[in-house]
Amino acid sequence: MKKKKRISFKAKLLVYSLLLSIIPIIIISFFLNSEVRNTTQKSYTESSKKEINQVDNAISLYFDTIHENAKLLATNPLVKGADKSIKSYMTVKGVDSGQSVNMTPSKNGKKEKGIFDVFSNFGASHPNAAYVYMGTADGGYIQYPEGPTTAGFDPRERPWYKTAIENPGKVNMTSAYAANGSDSIIVSNVVTIEENGQQKGVLGLDVDLNGLTGIIKDIKIGKNGYVILAQDDGTILADPKNAKLNFQPISKLNVPELKNLKKDSSIEAKLNGKEYVFTTISSKIKGWNYISVVEKSEFLASAQHITNILLIVGAIIAVLAVLVSFFMSTKITRDIKKLSALSVSMSEGDLTQQVTIKSNDEIGETGENFNKMAQNLKEMITRVADGSQQLSATSEELAASSEENLKASSQIAESIQSVASGTDEQNAEMNNAVDIMKEVLVNVEGVTSSMENVRHSIHQSAETASHGSQVVNQTVQQMAEIDQNVASSAEKINELKEKSNEISQISLMIQSISEQTNLLALNAAIEAARAGEQGKGFAVVADEVRKLAEQSSQSASQISDIITDIQKGINESMEMVDKGSDSTKEGLVLVNKSGAAFQDINDSVRKVTENIAQASGSMEKMKASIEEVFTHFEKVFKTSIGVNEHSQNVAASSEEMSASMNEVSSAAQELAKMALELEEVISQFKL
Incomplete structure (x- = not known):
């Protein structure tokens, strides 16, 4: 590919400086010439x-x-x-x-x-x-x-x-x-x-x-x-x-x-x-x-004269700008060339070089940054080199470990295969035991059914005796509930009596406060009358307070009368509740005696029923025990089947693990190879 022609930074800087000096001069000359003409x-x-x-x-x-x-x-x-x-x-x-x-x-x-x-x-x-x-x-x-x-x-x-x-x-x-x-x-x-x-x-x-x-x-x-x-x-x-x-x-x-x-x-x-x-x-x-x-x-003559002077001055400024730009560009490009040489050395892998730039500007700062970058790269590559060596050693160890794990997984697979064979034999024996337990369970169920028929006949007799006892018990319970309700009513009436007494006390207190408020309002009205015109507003307020106090006293008096009537009714209710409570207690004694007679009959029937129930319960327990043993046999059988399946799965997993260990071993070898290649690349750098 044809190399692209580049324009040097020095040439660009000279062109830019020349433009920056000439363009303002042209603009200023244009405006000054126009202004001079107008002037x-x-x-x-x-x-x-x-x-x-x-x-x-x-x-x-x-x-x-x-x-x-x-x-x-x-x-x-x-x-x-x-x-x-x-x-x-x-x-x-x-x-x-x-x-x-x-x-x-x-x-x-x-x-x-x-x-x-x-x-x-x-x-x-x-x-x-x-x-x-x-x-x-x-x-x-x-x-x-x-x-x-x-x-x-x-x-x-x-x-x-x-x-x-x-x-x-x-x-x-x-x-x-x-x-x-x-x-x-x-x-x-x-x-x-x-x-x-x-x-x-x-x-x-x-x-x-x-x-x-x-x-x-x-x-x-x-x-x-x-x-x-x-x-x-x-x-x-x-x-x-x-x-x-x-x-x-x-x-x-x-x-x-x-x-x-x-x-x-x-x-x-x-x-x-x-x-x-x-x-x-x-x-x-x-x-x-x-x-x-x-x-x-x-x-235009005088304006042209001034324009000529401006052109001469502009030309002088342009020449000076070119000279200054040439000097500055030479100084700047010298430092830039140093940076370029350092970057070339770094690109070739030589990180031992440093650049020295004395200027206190952005280029000097860039030189320092280049030096820091070279030093940081040097340190980083050194750390990478150390890491690659460790990686190589670790990959070798990993390869060795993977081979040992491969051998161990093969042994585990053989052992699991033996366990799977043993569980197959155990499953056959457990299957025979389950069949025997099924026959025993069928015989026990027949005996239990006969005992249940006997228990049912006795139970009907017990129900007849129990019904009479239940009726008596219900009567006893209802009488007891009536007695409890009467007692509860007496308690509630007592509480109501106490609350009415408290309300009576509060009513008396309201009357007392109303009387004091009335007295204070009267005193305030007297003080307002003494204050003359300034106390008229306060006198009106005092009069309203007095009226409210009187209304409160009247309301409290009415409440007191109502409470007195309520207390009178409560006392009468208490007397009636006490009489009802006494009658209820007498009836409860008579009912308890009837209940005791029915209880004796019920106890006799219950004893017979209990004996039958004990025999039936023993059979039920036997049946339950047999069912539990049968259930345990089924669980053991299922567990044995599960163990067999898991053994086969473990065997398959062991085979898969062996394959994975083979892959790990291959990867470890590949990693060791890459570590060697990384060491070769790092060796190209001059540190």
Whole structure:
């Protein structure tokens, strides 16, 4: 058979150690890499939020300034003093509705010109102010800078006017719009003009957001990340990477996932063929949102760096684990080889070898156990060797003894055979004696039968005399029984009298106890009355006890009366019993005399009967003796037959024992042979 290829314990230990070191490193690296990526992404997100929040704070501050300027303009006395003199473009003479018409506030009335000058001065000092305008409650309209409008223009119907009216007293920022004839994006800031609690119109300050693109462009997220400013409706207000997308819907970015992007959340999507992470951050300015755009590779770069470090550390740990495992496996396998060599020696029968292992671990303990096992085997085999020698000697003795027993059993069988022959002759003689005893027994039975007839005739005469005597005896016995019954009745009546006396004494005692209980209950009621309210319950109990005592006394008195009547009846019964006893004794004397006369007659007949009975008894005894002798002869005959049968059985058993002894002798010889073989096997061990 082809020998199975084995893998060394050392190789297995190295493989297991390598797996135990590499697998945890791989698992830890996987989780750490995932955690590092998440942490890096969170770090980028937090960093983006911080920087965007700083920019948002600056933009919010910028718009706060614009809002303050709008409020300041709305509270200007000239603006608040606007009236119906402000020109309205709802109807223009000579111009049809919808046609273009130039606005000339600088040339109109004094009030309108004054307001226009205020707007003009403000616009000159604030370059980002694209338009400064106002619409009055009467439909008048002033705008800086001057420009064309359309006939039929009613500021009160414009969204910016309605927004301000719906939210009076505060500046409202409208959605951005594109300026006519330019790429500028304008945002309107409108506020109501109020005087003495009345709304006189709405003032608007439109700001150009072109400068906002520069601010957004300065925001850096990582190395190449940037920020897009968009409205809630998805309109891009500023895209520093592509200005052509300004005031375009966000769908122009060709990133469908942005449609599902919620506020203050992140998604991963492709942009221009690269993986990006988009994160929205809400602005303090209502309706605006910042979208940070960062390449995913920037997140992964730092995570990959940490992963590389982990791989290097893991490789170093794996190498160290292999070296340590190699050292430990070499040390362990050296001791295991010693144990293996010892086991080989033991398998070859050499029990003199011992192993020396200095380590204080399971292998060292196993070495000690191997040494103990070798020593125990040595001692056990030594004892087996001694036992095998004794077994050999004993088996030889057993063989010799079995041969002697075989000879003795043969002699016993011959003797038993002789006994069996003698018992056969004895059985024949006993059979003749039994026949003779049978004839004698038949003759005795004939004599006994004749004597029985005589005894029967005399017995009839005796029965007649005996009958009269029996009648007298029965009368005597009945009179005696009557006398005994009368005496017994007298004793029972005396006992009844004594018991009634005892009951009378007990009744007197109950009366005495009842009187004492009544007295105690009376005393208790007095003490309860002294105790007042607290003794009321006890007084009730005492009263009940007193009532029970009185009832007990009455019952005892009734019992005493009944006992007195019973005692009277008992005394009368005693007198009658005494009279009956005397009469019975007199009758008994007369009957005894009659019995004596019949007894004399019966005695005479009995004597004759006894003589006949003695003769008959003698014959019966003779018959019984003969039967007993006959029985003994039969028993002896049967015993002789049994002895003969047992002798034959013993002879057969002796033959069987001889055969068994032959088998024992053969077994003893076989046992001696096995003992020799065992000695040969034991001799193979080196002790």
